[in-house]
Amino acid sequence: MKGINSLKIFYMAVWRNFLTLTRYKVNFLFSIVTSALWGVGMLLFSLAFDSLMLERTVGTTNYVAFIIFGISFQCWQGTALWGASSMLQGELGSGQIDYTFTCPFSRYQYIVSNVAALAVQDSLFFLPMFCIGLWLANTTLTIQGFLLGLASTFLSVAALVQLGVIFAALTLRYRQINAIFSFFNFIIQMLSGMFIPMQILPIPLQIIGFSIPVTFGMDLLRHYIMGTFTILSPIYEWVVLIAQLALLSMIAKFTVSYLEDKAKEEGLHYI
Amino acid sequence: MEEIVCDGIFKDYGGKTSIRALDQIDLKVSNGEFFGLLGPNGAGKTTLVRILATLLKASGGCAWVGGYDVNKDEKKVREIIGYAGQDSERSAYFRLSIRENLFYFAHALRDVPKEIAKERIEYIASAIGFENKLDRHFISLSGGEKQVVIVMRAILHNPEVCFLDEPSKSLDPITARRVRCFLKDYAKDNNITICLTTHNMLEVEEVCDRIAFINRGRVIFVGTPLEFKRQAVMREIIEISTNRLGNDLSLKLLKVHGILNVTCQNNTTKLYCEDAFNALPEVVNVMREAGLKVPVRIAEPSLEDAFAFFVNGGKRDEGH
Numbered sequence: 001m002k003g004i005n006s007l008k009i010f011y012m013a014v015w016r017n018f019l020t021l022t023r024y025k026v027n028f029l030f031s032i033v034t035s036a037l038w039g040v041g042m043l044l045f046s047l048a049f050d051s052l053m054l055e056r057t058v059g060t061t062n063y064v065a066f067i068i069f070g071i072s073f074q075c076w077q078g079t080a081l082w083g084a085s086s087m088l089q090g091e092l093g094s095g096q097i098d099y100t101f102t103c104p105f106s107r108y109q110y111i112v113s114n115v116a117a118l119a120v121q122d123s124l125f126f127l128p129m130f131c132i133g134l135w136l137a138n139t140t141l142t143i144q145g146f147l148l149g150l151a152s153t154f155l156s157v158a159a160l161v162q163l164g165v166i167f168a169a170l171t172l173r174y175r176q177i178n179a180i181f182s183f184f185n186f187i188i189q190m191l192s193g194m195f196i197p198m199q200i201l202p203i204p205l206q207i208i209g210f211s212i213p214v215t216f217g218m219d220l221l222r223h224y225i226m227g228t229f230t231i232l233s234p235i236y237e238w239v240v241l242i243a244q245l246a247l248l249s250m251i252a253k254f255t256v257s258y259l260e261d262k263a264k265e266e267g268l269h270y271i
Numbered sequence: 272m273e274e275i276v277c278d279g280i281f282k283d284y285g286g287k288t289s290i291r292a293l294d295q296i297d298l299k300v301s302n303g304e305f306f307g308l309l310g311p312n313g314a315g316k317t318t319l320v321r322i323l324a325t326l327l328k329a330s331g332g333c334a335w336v337g338g339y340d341v342n343k344d345e346k347k348v349r350e351i352i353g354y355a356g357q358d359s360e361r362s363a364y365f366r367l368s369i370r371e372n373l374f375y376f377a378h379a380l381r382d383v384p385k386e387i388a389k390e391r392i393e394y395i396a397s398a399i400g401f402e403n404k405l406d407r408h409f410i411s412l413s414g415g416e417k418q419v420v421i422v423m424r425a426i427l428h429n430p431e432v433c434f435l436d437e438p439s440k441s442l443d444p445i446t447a448r449r450v451r452c453f454l455k456d457y458a459k460d461n462n463i464t465i466c467l468t469t470h471n472m473l474e475v476e477e478v479c480d481r482i483a484f485i486n487r488g489r490v491i492f493v494g495t496p497l498e499f500k501r502q503a504v505m506r507e508i509i510e511i512s513t514n515r516l517g518n519d520l521s522l523k524l525l526k527v528h529g530i531l532n533v534t535c536q537n538n539t540t541k542l543y544c545e546d547a548f549n550a551l552p553e554v555v556n557v558m559r560e561a562g563l564k565v566p567v568r569i570a571e572p573s574l575e576d577a578f579a580f581f582v583n584g585g586k587r588d589e590g591h
Contacts, residue, residue, distance in 0.1 A: 012379030096362035
C-alpha cells in the first residue's frame with residue numbers, strides 16, 4: 001500500500017464537511033447571514049469609539065474596518081485553535097478514534113489535514129464579513145495589498161493551527177481541556193490587537209502579545225488593506241511570523257507524538 | 272505462516288494501585304485462520320486486541336502482526352489491519368449516508384482507489400443484505416444496522432488481519448448469522464486472518480477454526496471449539512426437558528447407577544454421568560414410575576458448559 005498523503009485526507013475532509021453542512025440547510029443559511037450581520041453591526045461601535053486615538057496609534061480613523069478584520073480573523077482563530085481538539089473529543093466520545101488511530105498515517109498529518117478542511121469550511125462564514133470590511137476599506141485597497149494581506153493571514157493561521165494541534169494532543173492526554181483553551185483564547189483576543197491597538201497596551205503586555213501568532217498576521221493584514229502603521233517594520237513582522245510557524249510546527253509534532261504515546265499507555269478510550 | 276504472535280505480553284493499568292489486565296500471554300494465530308478470543312467480562316480480551324491493533328502499549332513482552340512488531344513497526348501494522356471496536360456503533364458521520372461514510376473511510380483513510388472502493392461497497396452491502404440501505408443517513412439506522420456498517424468498514428480495504436471486538440453484540444440473530452456467514456466466506460476468499468472476541472457461543476461454533484480462552488488476564492486454553500468442549504466436560508450428560516422434578520425425584524435419579532450429579536438450568540435438568548448410554552434406561556424407568564412424561568435424551572456438552580467450566584477455574588459447575 002502506498003502512503004496516504006495529507007492532501008487526500010484534506011480534500012476528502014472538505015468533501016465530508018460540505019456534505020454535512022448542506023444537510024443542515026437552515027443552520028448553514030443563518031451562519032452566512034449572521035456573518036454579514038456582524039460586519040454591519042460593527043458600525044454601531046464606531047458611534048462610541050475615539051477615532052482620533054485610533055489615528056494617532058495605528059494611522060486610520062476607520063474603526064469599523066479595523067474591528068471587522070479583527071473579528072474576521074477571530075473566525076479562523078477559533079477554528080485553528082479549537083477545531084482539532086473538538087474533533088478529537090468528538091472521536092473519543094463516539095469511539096471513532098479507535099478506527100482512525102488504526103489507520104496508517106501520522107496523527108499530526110491527520111489532525112492538520114482536518115483542521116485545514118475546517119478552515120476552508122469556516123471561510124464561507126467569514127467571507128461575508130470580510131467582504132464588508134474590504135468594502136469599507138476601499139479607498140486604501142490595492143490588489144497587491146490584498147494578496148499580501150491574505151499571505152500574512154495564511155502564515156498566521158497556519159501557526160495558529162500548530163497551536164491548535166498542541167491543544168488537540170492535550171485532549172488525547174487530559175480529555176477535558178476547555179478551561180485551558182478559554183485561558184489562551186482570552187489572552188489571544190485581548191493581547192493580539194484584535195480589538196484594542198497593540199500600541200496602547202502597557203509594554204509587558206505588548207511583549208506577551210508579540211509571541212502570539214495572531215498579532216503580526218493581523219497587523220500585516222490591516223496594514224496592507226487599510227494602510228495602518230505596523231507595530232514593527234513589516235519585514236521583521238514577516239520574519240517573526242515564519243519563525244513562529246516553524247517553531248510551533250516542531251513543538252506540535254513533538255507534542256502529538258509524546259502525548260499519543262502517553263495516552264496509549266492508559267488506552268485512548270478512557271474519557 | 273503465523274500472522275499473529277504474542278510472546279509473554281503483559282499489561283498493567285494504573286499507577287500505585289495497578290491492575291494486571293494481561294499476564295504472560297503467549298499466542299500464535301496462523302494465516303487465514305478465523306480465531307476466537309473467549310472469556311468472561313473483564314478477562315482481558317479487549318486489552319489484548321487493542322495492543323495488537325496498536326491502540327495500546329503493552330507493559331512488557333512482544334507481539335507481531337503480519338510479521339511486524341506492534342511497538343516498533345506501528346505504521347506497517349496499521350497498513351495491514353482492519354479494526355472494529357467494541358461499542359463503536361456511533362463511530363461514523365451521522366449526517367452522511369452509509370455509502371458516503373464507507374467511501375470516505377476507504378478512500379481517504381485507507382487509500383483504496385475510488386472505483387475499487389465503490390465496487391467493494393456495493394459488493395459487501397449486497398452480500399450482507401444492505402444494498403437498499405446504502406443511501407440512508409447513518410443517523411437513521413438502528414443500533415444493530417450501525418454495527419453492521421462498522422463491521423463493513425473494518426474489512427472494506429481487504430486487510431491482511433482483521434480485529435473484530437464483539438461485532439455481533441447488538442445484532443438480531445438473523446442479521447448476526449448473515450454477517451458471520453459473509454465474514455467467514457469473505458475472509459476465506461481474500462485470505463484474511465480474523466481475530467474475533469465474542470460471548471456468542473453459536474458464533475464461535477459456526478465460524479471459529481480455533482479459540483483461546485482468557486480468564487483473569489491469562490490464556491488458559493487454546494484449541495478448536497470441539498477440543499474446548501471435550502477438555503472442559505469430560506462427563507456425559509442426560510438431559511430431561513423440565514426443571515420441575517422436585518427433591519424426591521432428584522434424589523431417586525441420583526441413586527441411579529452411574530449418575531454423579533443433577534443440575535437445573537433454564538427449562539432443563541442435566542444428569543452428569545460416566546456412561547449416559549447405560550444409565551438412560553433406568554432414568555427413563557424412574558421418570559415413568561413418577562408419572563412424568565417429558566422428553567429425555569443424551570446431550571452433547573455445550574460450549575456454554577465448557578465456558579462455565581473454565582470460568583470456574585476448571586471446577587465443574589454441576590451443583591445448584
